[in-house]
Amino acid sequence: MTRRQASSTRRGGLSRILHSKSKSSPLLSISLVLFGAILLILYACSGSGVLGGRKDVVSRVEGDFSCTFEVSSAIPVLKNAYGGSMKNVLHVGPESCSVVAKFLREGETEAWGVEPYDIEDADRNCKALVQKGIVRVADIKFPLPYRAKSFSHVIVSDALDYLSPKYLNKSLPELARVSADGIIIFAGYPGQRRAKIAQLSKFGRPAKMRSSTWWQQLFTETSLEENEAAVKKFEQAASKMSYNPACQIFHLNSYH
Template sequence: MMSRRPVNLSRRFGDSGGGLFSSSKSKTSPALSVGLIILGGLFLIGYVYKGSGLIPIVSYLNSDAMILFLFYERAFIYFSSLLLFIGGFGSRLESFSRLQDLPNAGDSLCTGEVPRAIPILKKAYGDSLHKVLHVGPDTCYVVSKLLKEEETEAWGIEPYDIEDADANCKALIRKGIVRMADIKFPLPYRPKAFSLVIISDALDFLSPRYLNKTLPDLARVSTDGIVIFTGFPDNKKAKGADVSKYGKTAKMRSSSWWVRYFLQINLEENDAASKKFAQASTKSSYIPNCQIFHLKSLN
Protein backbone atom coordinates (compact mmCIF):
# COMPACT_ATOMS: atom_id res chain seq x y z
CA MET A 1 0.00 0.00 0.00
CA MET A 2 1.24 3.42 -0.88
CA SER A 3 2.47 5.17 2.22
CA ARG A 4 1.28 8.54 3.38
CA ARG A 5 2.99 10.49 6.09
CA PRO A 6 0.92 10.95 9.25
CA VAL A 7 -0.76 14.35 9.31
CA ASN A 8 0.22 16.63 12.16
CA LEU A 9 -3.18 17.83 13.36
CA SER A 10 -1.74 20.64 15.46
CA ARG A 11 -0.36 22.32 12.33
CA ARG A 12 -3.79 22.20 10.74
CA PHE A 13 -5.11 24.58 13.34
CA GLY A 14 -2.44 27.23 13.10
CA ASP A 15 1.19 27.53 14.04
CA SER A 16 0.51 28.80 17.53
CA GLY A 17 -0.07 25.33 18.90
CA GLY A 18 -3.31 26.37 20.56
CA GLY A 19 -6.87 25.26 20.08
CA LEU A 20 -9.17 25.90 17.15
CA PHE A 21 -9.82 29.51 18.05
CA SER A 22 -6.50 30.47 19.58
CA SER A 23 -3.97 32.88 18.12
CA SER A 24 -0.44 33.87 18.94
CA LYS A 25 -1.47 37.40 19.95
CA SER A 26 -4.68 38.52 21.56
CA LYS A 27 -6.36 41.27 19.53
CA THR A 28 -9.03 43.58 20.92
CA SER A 29 -11.97 44.21 18.55
CA PRO A 30 -12.40 47.92 17.58
CA ALA A 31 -16.16 47.55 18.00
CA LEU A 32 -15.63 46.27 21.52
CA SER A 33 -13.47 49.26 22.40
CA VAL A 34 -16.08 51.71 21.06
CA GLY A 35 -18.78 49.87 22.95
CA LEU A 36 -16.89 50.15 26.21
CA ILE A 37 -16.41 53.89 25.70
CA ILE A 38 -20.12 54.37 25.06
CA LEU A 39 -20.97 52.29 28.11
CA GLY A 40 -18.74 54.54 30.19
CA GLY A 41 -20.66 57.56 28.90
CA LEU A 42 -23.96 55.90 29.72
CA PHE A 43 -22.88 55.24 33.28
CA LEU A 44 -22.07 58.96 33.56
CA ILE A 45 -25.49 59.86 32.15
CA GLY A 46 -27.16 57.51 34.61
CA TYR A 47 -25.26 59.09 37.44
CA VAL A 48 -26.44 62.53 36.34
CA TYR A 49 -30.01 61.30 35.82
CA LYS A 50 -30.25 60.03 39.37
CA GLY A 51 -29.64 63.55 40.66
CA SER A 52 -26.40 62.77 42.37
CA GLY A 53 -25.40 66.36 42.20
CA LEU A 54 -22.39 65.83 39.94
CA ILE A 55 -23.97 67.76 37.01
CA PRO A 56 -27.67 68.19 37.83
CA ILE A 57 -28.78 69.06 34.28
CA VAL A 58 -31.73 66.66 34.31
CA SER A 59 -33.58 68.73 36.94
CA TYR A 60 -33.80 71.64 34.47
CA LEU A 61 -35.40 69.61 31.65
CA ASN A 62 -39.13 70.04 30.86
CA SER A 63 -41.39 67.04 30.16
CA ASP A 64 -40.83 66.99 26.38
CA ALA A 65 -37.08 67.28 26.76
CA MET A 66 -37.16 64.56 29.44
CA ILE A 67 -38.96 62.20 27.04
CA LEU A 68 -36.41 62.94 24.33
CA PHE A 69 -33.59 62.47 26.83
CA LEU A 70 -34.94 59.07 27.92
CA PHE A 71 -35.43 58.03 24.28
CA TYR A 72 -31.81 58.79 23.39
CA GLU A 73 -30.59 57.14 26.57
CA ARG A 74 -32.48 53.94 25.69
CA ALA A 75 -31.17 54.10 22.12
CA PHE A 76 -27.62 54.43 23.42
CA ILE A 77 -28.09 51.41 25.67
CA TYR A 78 -29.39 49.24 22.83
CA PHE A 79 -26.68 50.47 20.48
CA SER A 80 -23.86 49.82 22.93
CA SER A 81 -25.26 46.37 23.71
CA LEU A 82 -25.29 45.62 20.00
CA LEU A 83 -21.68 46.77 19.67
CA LEU A 84 -20.62 44.54 22.53
CA PHE A 85 -22.37 41.59 20.92
CA ILE A 86 -20.80 42.29 17.54
CA GLY A 87 -17.39 42.69 19.15
CA GLY A 88 -17.57 39.30 20.84
CA PHE A 89 -19.33 37.54 17.96
CA GLY A 90 -17.07 39.12 15.36
CA SER A 91 -13.92 37.71 16.93
CA ARG A 92 -15.49 34.24 16.98
CA LEU A 93 -16.69 34.63 13.39
CA GLU A 94 -13.19 35.62 12.32
CA SER A 95 -11.77 32.56 14.05
CA PHE A 96 -14.41 30.36 12.43
CA SER A 97 -13.59 31.81 9.02
CA ARG A 98 -9.92 30.98 9.58
CA LEU A 99 -10.95 27.47 10.55
CA GLN A 100 -13.00 27.09 7.35
CA ASP A 101 -9.95 28.03 5.29
CA LEU A 102 -7.72 25.46 6.97
CA PRO A 103 -6.89 22.18 5.23
CA ASN A 104 -9.30 19.36 6.05
CA ALA A 105 -10.67 16.23 4.51
CA GLY A 106 -10.67 16.88 0.83
CA ASP A 107 -7.55 19.06 0.83
CA SER A 108 -5.83 16.75 -1.68
CA LEU A 109 -4.76 18.16 -5.01
CA CYS A 110 -7.92 17.34 -6.98
CA THR A 111 -10.09 15.43 -4.53
CA GLY A 112 -11.49 18.73 -3.29
CA GLU A 113 -12.50 19.49 -6.88
CA VAL A 114 -14.81 16.47 -7.12
CA PRO A 115 -17.62 17.84 -4.89
CA ARG A 116 -17.57 21.09 -6.89
CA ALA A 117 -18.09 19.08 -10.05
CA ILE A 118 -20.95 16.91 -8.77
CA PRO A 119 -23.75 19.18 -10.11
CA ILE A 120 -22.03 19.24 -13.51
CA LEU A 121 -21.50 15.47 -13.46
CA LYS A 122 -25.21 14.97 -12.72
CA LYS A 123 -26.11 16.96 -15.82
CA ALA A 124 -23.58 15.09 -17.96
CA TYR A 125 -24.25 11.55 -16.73
CA GLY A 126 -27.81 11.70 -15.39
CA ASP A 127 -28.88 8.28 -14.08
CA SER A 128 -25.28 7.04 -14.26
CA LEU A 129 -24.55 8.96 -11.06
CA HIS A 130 -26.80 6.70 -8.98
CA LYS A 131 -24.14 4.11 -8.13
CA VAL A 132 -20.67 5.66 -7.86
CA LEU A 133 -17.25 4.45 -6.79
CA HIS A 134 -14.68 7.07 -5.86
CA VAL A 135 -11.00 6.11 -5.80
CA GLY A 136 -8.42 8.41 -4.29
CA PRO A 137 -7.03 9.97 -1.12
CA ASP A 138 -9.54 11.47 1.31
CA THR A 139 -12.27 9.37 -0.29
CA CYS A 140 -14.35 9.62 2.90
CA TYR A 141 -14.77 13.30 2.12
CA VAL A 142 -16.02 12.68 -1.42
CA VAL A 143 -18.23 9.73 -0.48
CA SER A 144 -19.89 11.78 2.27
CA LYS A 145 -20.68 14.50 -0.27
CA LEU A 146 -22.04 12.01 -2.79
CA LEU A 147 -24.26 10.30 -0.22
CA LYS A 148 -25.98 13.63 0.40
CA GLU A 149 -27.20 13.65 -3.20
CA GLU A 150 -30.69 12.28 -3.81
CA GLU A 151 -30.90 8.73 -5.21
CA THR A 152 -27.13 8.32 -5.11
CA GLU A 153 -25.26 5.38 -3.64
CA ALA A 154 -21.54 5.79 -3.19
CA TRP A 155 -18.51 3.75 -2.17
CA GLY A 156 -14.85 4.63 -1.85
CA ILE A 157 -11.38 3.16 -2.17
CA GLU A 158 -8.66 4.84 -0.09
CA PRO A 159 -5.24 3.97 -1.57
CA TYR A 160 -3.31 5.27 1.44
CA ASP A 161 -3.14 4.37 5.11
CA ILE A 162 -5.69 6.42 7.02
CA GLU A 163 -3.99 7.44 10.25
CA ASP A 164 -5.95 10.62 10.96
CA ALA A 165 -9.48 9.49 10.11
CA ASP A 166 -12.31 11.34 11.84
CA ALA A 167 -15.40 9.70 13.36
CA ASN A 168 -17.38 9.96 10.13
CA CYS A 169 -14.63 8.28 8.11
CA LYS A 170 -14.26 5.50 10.68
CA ALA A 171 -18.01 4.90 10.49
CA LEU A 172 -17.86 4.61 6.68
CA ILE A 173 -15.00 2.11 6.96
CA ARG A 174 -16.83 0.12 9.63
CA LYS A 175 -19.91 -0.13 7.38
CA GLY A 176 -17.79 -1.31 4.44
CA ILE A 177 -18.67 1.76 2.35
CA VAL A 178 -15.02 2.84 2.28
CA ARG A 179 -12.18 0.36 1.90
CA MET A 180 -8.42 0.69 2.02
CA ALA A 181 -6.81 -1.04 -0.94
CA ASP A 182 -3.68 -0.79 -3.04
CA ILE A 183 -4.91 0.17 -6.50
CA LYS A 184 -1.80 -1.32 -8.09
CA PHE A 185 -3.64 -4.63 -7.67
CA PRO A 186 -7.12 -5.71 -8.89
CA LEU A 187 -9.96 -3.95 -7.10
CA PRO A 188 -12.12 -6.08 -4.78
CA TYR A 189 -15.28 -5.69 -6.90
CA ARG A 190 -17.00 -7.76 -9.57
CA PRO A 191 -17.16 -6.52 -13.17
CA LYS A 192 -19.60 -3.68 -13.85
CA ALA A 193 -20.36 -3.29 -10.14
CA PHE A 194 -20.76 0.49 -10.46
CA SER A 195 -22.37 2.77 -12.98
CA LEU A 196 -19.62 5.37 -12.74
CA VAL A 197 -16.06 5.38 -11.34
CA ILE A 198 -14.48 8.69 -10.31
CA ILE A 199 -10.77 8.77 -9.56
CA SER A 200 -8.84 11.76 -8.24
CA ASP A 201 -5.15 12.27 -7.39
CA ALA A 202 -4.29 8.57 -7.15
CA LEU A 203 -3.15 8.14 -10.77
CA ASP A 204 -0.67 11.00 -10.42
CA PHE A 205 1.44 8.85 -8.10
CA LEU A 206 1.55 5.79 -10.37
CA SER A 207 4.19 5.00 -12.97
CA PRO A 208 3.05 3.83 -16.43
CA ARG A 209 3.88 0.29 -15.36
CA TYR A 210 1.13 0.33 -12.76
CA LEU A 211 -1.19 2.56 -14.77
CA ASN A 212 -1.27 -0.23 -17.38
CA LYS A 213 -3.04 -2.41 -14.82
CA THR A 214 -5.00 0.11 -12.77
CA LEU A 215 -6.88 2.03 -15.47
CA PRO A 216 -8.24 -1.07 -17.28
CA ASP A 217 -9.32 -2.44 -13.90
CA LEU A 218 -11.22 0.75 -13.15
CA ALA A 219 -12.92 0.41 -16.53
CA ARG A 220 -13.73 -3.21 -15.68
CA VAL A 221 -15.83 -2.36 -12.61
CA SER A 222 -17.83 0.42 -14.32
CA THR A 223 -20.73 0.30 -16.78
CA ASP A 224 -21.05 3.91 -17.94
CA GLY A 225 -17.52 5.18 -17.78
CA ILE A 226 -14.65 6.63 -15.76
CA VAL A 227 -14.06 10.26 -14.79
CA ILE A 228 -10.44 11.15 -14.04
CA PHE A 229 -9.44 14.24 -12.06
CA THR A 230 -5.71 14.90 -12.39
CA GLY A 231 -3.45 17.86 -11.72
CA PHE A 232 -2.05 20.30 -14.23
CA PRO A 233 1.68 19.88 -14.94
CA ASP A 234 2.43 23.52 -14.05
CA ASN A 235 0.83 23.38 -10.60
CA LYS A 236 3.97 24.12 -8.57
CA LYS A 237 2.02 24.69 -5.37
CA ALA A 238 0.52 21.22 -5.59
CA LYS A 239 3.91 19.66 -6.26
CA GLY A 240 5.24 21.13 -3.04
CA ALA A 241 2.21 20.04 -1.02
CA ASP A 242 2.16 16.40 -2.06
CA VAL A 243 5.74 15.76 -0.90
CA SER A 244 4.89 16.65 2.69
CA LYS A 245 1.60 14.78 2.61
CA TYR A 246 2.35 11.66 0.58
CA GLY A 247 6.10 11.37 0.89
CA LYS A 248 6.61 11.56 -2.87
CA THR A 249 6.06 13.92 -5.75
CA ALA A 250 3.08 13.47 -8.05
CA LYS A 251 3.77 13.01 -11.76
CA MET A 252 1.77 15.86 -13.26
CA ARG A 253 1.20 14.94 -16.91
CA SER A 254 -0.09 17.10 -19.74
CA SER A 255 -3.40 16.50 -21.46
CA SER A 256 -1.58 15.41 -24.63
CA TRP A 257 0.34 12.80 -22.61
CA TRP A 258 -2.91 11.39 -21.21
CA VAL A 259 -4.61 11.29 -24.62
CA ARG A 260 -1.68 9.36 -26.12
CA TYR A 261 -1.66 7.02 -23.14
CA PHE A 262 -5.39 6.27 -23.39
CA LEU A 263 -4.89 5.28 -27.01
CA GLN A 264 -1.88 3.16 -26.08
CA ILE A 265 -3.86 1.03 -23.60
CA ASN A 266 -6.96 0.94 -25.82
CA LEU A 267 -9.22 3.02 -23.59
CA GLU A 268 -11.58 5.21 -25.59
CA GLU A 269 -12.51 8.72 -24.53
CA ASN A 270 -16.23 9.31 -23.95
CA ASP A 271 -16.82 12.17 -26.36
CA ALA A 272 -20.56 12.34 -25.66
CA ALA A 273 -20.03 12.72 -21.90
CA SER A 274 -17.19 15.20 -22.47
CA LYS A 275 -19.44 17.36 -24.63
CA LYS A 276 -22.31 17.32 -22.11
CA PHE A 277 -19.90 18.10 -19.29
CA ALA A 278 -18.42 21.04 -21.22
CA GLN A 279 -21.87 22.43 -22.03
CA ALA A 280 -23.04 22.12 -18.41
CA SER A 281 -19.82 23.75 -17.21
CA THR A 282 -20.35 26.72 -19.52
CA LYS A 283 -23.96 27.22 -18.39
CA SER A 284 -22.94 27.02 -14.72
CA SER A 285 -19.76 29.11 -15.16
CA TYR A 286 -17.81 26.21 -13.70
CA ILE A 287 -14.04 26.41 -14.24
CA PRO A 288 -12.22 23.30 -12.98
CA ASN A 289 -8.91 23.59 -11.17
CA CYS A 290 -7.84 20.20 -12.47
CA GLN A 291 -7.77 18.32 -15.75
CA ILE A 292 -10.87 16.18 -16.19
CA PHE A 293 -11.04 13.22 -18.60
CA HIS A 294 -14.04 11.07 -19.48
CA LEU A 295 -13.40 7.47 -20.58
CA LYS A 296 -15.69 4.69 -21.71
CA SER A 297 -16.00 1.45 -19.79
CA LEU A 298 -14.74 -1.84 -21.17
CA ASN A 299 -17.31 -3.75 -23.19
Protein backbone atom coordinates (compact mmCIF):
# COMPACT_ATOMS: atom_id res chain seq x y z
CA MET A 1 0.00 0.00 0.00
CA THR A 2 2.77 2.43 0.87
CA ARG A 3 4.46 1.85 -2.50
CA ARG A 4 1.20 2.57 -4.37
CA GLN A 5 0.64 5.79 -2.44
CA ALA A 6 4.12 7.00 -3.32
CA SER A 7 3.49 6.24 -6.99
CA SER A 8 0.22 8.08 -6.82
CA THR A 9 1.91 11.03 -5.17
CA ARG A 10 4.56 11.18 -7.93
CA ARG A 11 1.89 11.12 -10.63
CA GLY A 12 0.01 13.90 -8.87
CA GLY A 13 3.18 16.00 -8.61
CA LEU A 14 4.01 15.49 -12.29
CA SER A 15 0.50 16.43 -13.22
CA ARG A 16 0.74 19.66 -11.26
CA ILE A 17 4.08 20.53 -12.90
CA LEU A 18 2.73 19.92 -16.39
CA HIS A 19 -0.35 21.91 -15.57
CA SER A 20 1.80 24.76 -14.29
CA LYS A 21 3.90 24.73 -17.50
CA SER A 22 0.80 24.74 -19.68
CA LYS A 23 -0.38 27.88 -17.90
CA SER A 24 2.96 29.68 -18.24
CA SER A 25 3.59 28.72 -21.87
CA PRO A 26 1.27 31.40 -23.38
CA LEU A 27 2.97 34.05 -21.25
CA LEU A 28 6.39 32.78 -22.31
CA SER A 29 5.38 32.87 -25.98
CA ILE A 30 4.11 36.43 -25.67
CA SER A 31 7.36 37.48 -23.98
CA LEU A 32 9.44 35.93 -26.75
CA VAL A 33 7.36 37.65 -29.43
CA LEU A 34 7.73 41.03 -27.70
CA PHE A 35 11.48 40.51 -27.28
CA GLY A 36 11.84 39.67 -30.97
CA ALA A 37 9.83 42.73 -31.96
CA ILE A 38 12.08 44.97 -29.84
CA LEU A 39 15.19 43.52 -31.48
CA LEU A 40 13.74 44.18 -34.95
CA ILE A 41 12.92 47.79 -34.04
CA LEU A 42 16.43 48.37 -32.67
CA TYR A 43 17.97 46.88 -35.80
CA ALA A 44 15.83 49.05 -38.08
CA CYS A 45 16.65 52.18 -36.10
CA SER A 46 20.38 51.51 -36.15
CA GLY A 47 20.30 50.99 -39.92
CA SER A 48 18.43 54.23 -40.55
CA GLY A 49 20.71 56.25 -38.32
CA VAL A 50 18.16 56.91 -35.54
CA LEU A 51 20.56 55.42 -33.00
CA GLY A 52 23.52 57.18 -34.51
CA GLY A 53 24.53 54.26 -36.70
CA ARG A 54 26.89 55.18 -39.52
CA LYS A 55 27.75 53.21 -42.57
CA ASP A 56 31.44 53.89 -42.11
CA VAL A 57 31.36 52.43 -38.60
CA VAL A 58 29.84 49.23 -39.94
CA SER A 59 32.44 49.16 -42.69
CA ARG A 60 35.28 49.46 -40.20
CA VAL A 61 33.93 46.57 -38.17
CA GLU A 62 33.85 44.44 -41.31
CA GLY A 63 37.39 45.48 -42.21
CA ASP A 64 36.31 47.51 -45.24
CA PHE A 65 37.65 50.89 -44.17
CA SER A 66 36.73 53.88 -46.29
CA CYS A 67 38.04 57.43 -46.28
CA THR A 68 35.23 58.44 -48.64
CA PHE A 69 32.75 58.07 -45.79
CA GLU A 70 35.15 60.21 -43.78
CA VAL A 71 34.93 62.93 -46.44
CA SER A 72 31.15 63.05 -46.02
CA SER A 73 31.60 63.50 -42.28
CA ALA A 74 34.24 66.19 -42.78
CA ILE A 75 32.27 68.38 -45.21
CA PRO A 76 30.93 70.75 -42.50
CA VAL A 77 34.45 71.14 -41.07
CA LEU A 78 35.92 71.76 -44.54
CA LYS A 79 33.32 74.44 -45.25
CA ASN A 80 34.03 76.07 -41.91
CA ALA A 81 37.78 76.05 -42.54
CA TYR A 82 37.78 77.15 -46.18
CA GLY A 83 34.77 79.45 -46.01
CA GLY A 84 33.60 81.06 -49.23
CA SER A 85 36.70 80.00 -51.16
CA MET A 86 35.28 76.48 -51.53
CA LYS A 87 33.05 77.44 -54.46
CA ASN A 88 33.16 74.44 -56.75
CA VAL A 89 34.62 71.10 -55.74
CA LEU A 90 35.74 68.01 -57.63
CA HIS A 91 35.73 64.80 -55.63
CA VAL A 92 37.92 61.99 -56.97
CA GLY A 93 37.50 58.47 -55.66
CA PRO A 94 35.16 55.50 -55.25
CA GLU A 95 31.63 56.27 -54.07
CA SER A 96 32.05 59.75 -55.51
CA CYS A 97 28.29 59.98 -56.05
CA SER A 98 27.67 59.96 -52.30
CA VAL A 99 30.07 62.85 -51.68
CA VAL A 100 28.76 64.89 -54.62
CA ALA A 101 25.16 64.27 -53.57
CA LYS A 102 25.87 65.55 -50.06
CA PHE A 103 27.50 68.72 -51.35
CA LEU A 104 24.56 69.32 -53.67
CA ARG A 105 21.98 68.71 -50.93
CA GLU A 106 23.63 71.24 -48.63
CA GLY A 107 23.86 73.84 -51.40
CA GLU A 108 26.28 76.81 -51.55
CA THR A 109 29.06 74.65 -53.05
CA GLU A 110 28.86 73.25 -56.57
CA ALA A 111 30.22 69.72 -56.85
CA TRP A 112 31.37 67.27 -59.49
CA GLY A 113 32.93 63.85 -59.20
CA VAL A 114 35.29 61.39 -60.84
CA GLU A 115 34.61 57.71 -60.18
CA PRO A 116 37.79 55.79 -61.06
CA TYR A 117 36.05 52.43 -61.35
CA ASP A 118 32.99 50.92 -62.97
CA ILE A 119 29.54 51.76 -61.58
CA GLU A 120 27.60 48.70 -62.68
CA ASP A 121 26.31 48.21 -59.14
CA ALA A 122 25.51 51.91 -58.60
CA ASP A 123 22.02 52.95 -57.54
CA ARG A 124 19.60 54.92 -59.68
CA ASN A 125 20.57 58.31 -58.19
CA CYS A 126 24.25 57.73 -58.94
CA LYS A 127 23.56 56.69 -62.51
CA ALA A 128 21.46 59.84 -62.92
CA LEU A 129 24.45 61.97 -61.84
CA VAL A 130 26.60 60.15 -64.40
CA GLN A 131 24.04 60.68 -67.17
CA LYS A 132 23.98 64.41 -66.39
CA GLY A 133 27.77 64.58 -66.58
CA ILE A 134 28.08 65.66 -62.94
CA VAL A 135 29.99 62.48 -62.11
CA ARG A 136 32.32 60.96 -64.68
CA VAL A 137 33.90 57.53 -64.82
CA ALA A 138 37.60 58.03 -65.60
CA ASP A 139 40.89 56.32 -64.87
CA ILE A 140 43.01 58.75 -62.85
CA LYS A 141 46.19 57.16 -64.17
CA PHE A 142 45.54 59.27 -67.26
CA PRO A 143 44.84 63.02 -67.73
CA LEU A 144 41.53 64.15 -66.24
CA PRO A 145 38.86 65.35 -68.70
CA TYR A 146 38.85 68.94 -67.38
CA ARG A 147 40.57 72.19 -68.23
CA ALA A 148 43.20 73.71 -65.97
CA LYS A 149 41.87 75.32 -62.79
CA SER A 150 38.32 74.14 -63.49
CA PHE A 151 37.60 73.76 -59.75
CA SER A 152 38.42 75.75 -56.67
CA HIS A 153 39.33 72.58 -54.76
CA VAL A 154 39.93 68.92 -55.51
CA ILE A 155 39.17 66.37 -52.78
CA VAL A 156 40.65 62.89 -53.16
CA SER A 157 39.85 59.76 -51.16
CA ASP A 158 40.29 55.99 -51.51
CA ALA A 159 42.12 56.34 -54.81
CA LEU A 160 45.74 57.37 -54.29
CA ASP A 161 46.33 54.58 -51.75
CA TYR A 162 45.96 52.09 -54.61
CA LEU A 163 48.43 53.75 -56.95
CA SER A 164 52.11 52.90 -57.15
CA PRO A 165 54.66 55.75 -56.98
CA LYS A 166 55.00 55.50 -60.76
CA TYR A 167 51.40 56.61 -61.26
CA LEU A 168 51.25 58.90 -58.23
CA ASN A 169 53.97 61.05 -59.79
CA LYS A 170 51.61 61.60 -62.74
CA SER A 171 48.25 61.72 -60.97
CA LEU A 172 49.12 64.26 -58.27
CA PRO A 173 50.29 66.96 -60.72
CA GLU A 174 47.15 66.29 -62.74
CA LEU A 175 44.96 66.86 -59.67
CA ALA A 176 46.86 70.07 -59.03
CA ARG A 177 46.38 71.15 -62.64
CA VAL A 178 42.58 71.13 -62.47
CA SER A 179 42.42 72.86 -59.07
CA ALA A 180 42.74 76.60 -58.55
CA ASP A 181 42.92 76.99 -54.77
CA GLY A 182 43.93 73.68 -53.27
CA ILE A 183 43.94 69.91 -53.01
CA ILE A 184 42.65 67.97 -50.01
CA ILE A 185 43.78 64.37 -49.73
CA PHE A 186 42.21 61.79 -47.42
CA ALA A 187 44.54 58.80 -46.97
CA GLY A 188 44.51 55.80 -44.66
CA TYR A 189 46.85 55.37 -41.74
CA PRO A 190 49.43 52.55 -41.83
CA GLY A 191 47.84 49.44 -40.36
CA GLN A 192 44.30 50.21 -41.49
CA ARG A 193 42.65 47.65 -43.73
CA ARG A 194 41.17 48.76 -47.01
CA ALA A 195 38.97 47.06 -49.59
CA LYS A 196 37.32 43.68 -49.54
CA ILE A 197 38.75 40.89 -51.66
CA ALA A 198 35.95 41.37 -54.19
CA GLN A 199 37.16 44.93 -54.82
CA LEU A 200 40.68 43.96 -55.80
CA SER A 201 39.59 43.30 -59.38
CA LYS A 202 38.58 46.97 -59.64
CA PHE A 203 41.68 48.44 -58.04
CA GLY A 204 44.16 46.03 -59.57
CA ARG A 205 46.23 45.95 -56.40
CA PRO A 206 45.61 46.12 -52.66
CA ALA A 207 45.76 49.47 -50.91
CA LYS A 208 49.06 50.44 -49.38
CA MET A 209 48.86 52.65 -46.32
CA ARG A 210 51.72 55.12 -46.16
CA SER A 211 52.98 57.26 -43.32
CA SER A 212 52.66 61.04 -43.27
CA THR A 213 56.44 61.26 -43.76
CA TRP A 214 56.17 59.19 -46.96
CA TRP A 215 53.42 61.45 -48.30
CA GLN A 216 55.33 64.60 -47.42
CA GLN A 217 58.31 63.31 -49.38
CA LEU A 218 56.10 62.61 -52.39
CA PHE A 219 54.60 66.11 -52.19
CA THR A 220 58.10 67.57 -52.21
CA GLU A 221 59.06 65.49 -55.25
CA THR A 222 55.99 66.69 -57.16
CA SER A 223 56.54 70.34 -56.07
CA LEU A 224 53.34 70.47 -54.02
CA GLU A 225 53.45 72.62 -50.90
CA GLU A 226 51.38 72.21 -47.77
CA ASN A 227 48.75 74.89 -47.23
CA GLU A 228 49.71 75.83 -43.68
CA ALA A 229 46.92 78.39 -43.30
CA ALA A 230 44.30 75.82 -44.33
CA VAL A 231 45.79 73.23 -41.97
CA LYS A 232 45.51 75.62 -39.04
CA LYS A 233 41.95 76.66 -39.87
CA PHE A 234 40.89 73.05 -40.36
CA GLU A 235 42.36 72.02 -37.00
CA GLN A 236 40.60 74.91 -35.28
CA ALA A 237 37.29 74.06 -36.94
CA ALA A 238 37.68 70.37 -36.12
CA SER A 239 38.33 71.18 -32.45
CA LYS A 240 35.37 73.53 -32.32
CA MET A 241 33.05 70.98 -33.93
CA SER A 242 34.47 68.00 -31.97
CA TYR A 243 35.54 66.28 -35.16
CA ASN A 244 38.23 63.62 -34.85
CA PRO A 245 39.29 62.39 -38.31
CA ALA A 246 39.91 58.68 -38.81
CA CYS A 247 42.05 59.33 -41.90
CA GLN A 248 45.15 61.36 -42.62
CA ILE A 249 44.12 64.67 -44.18
CA PHE A 250 46.57 66.71 -46.22
CA HIS A 251 45.89 70.28 -47.37
CA LEU A 252 48.01 71.28 -50.36
CA ASN A 253 48.36 74.41 -52.46
CA SER A 254 47.66 74.20 -56.17
CA TYR A 255 50.29 75.09 -58.75
CA HIS A 256 50.42 78.81 -59.53
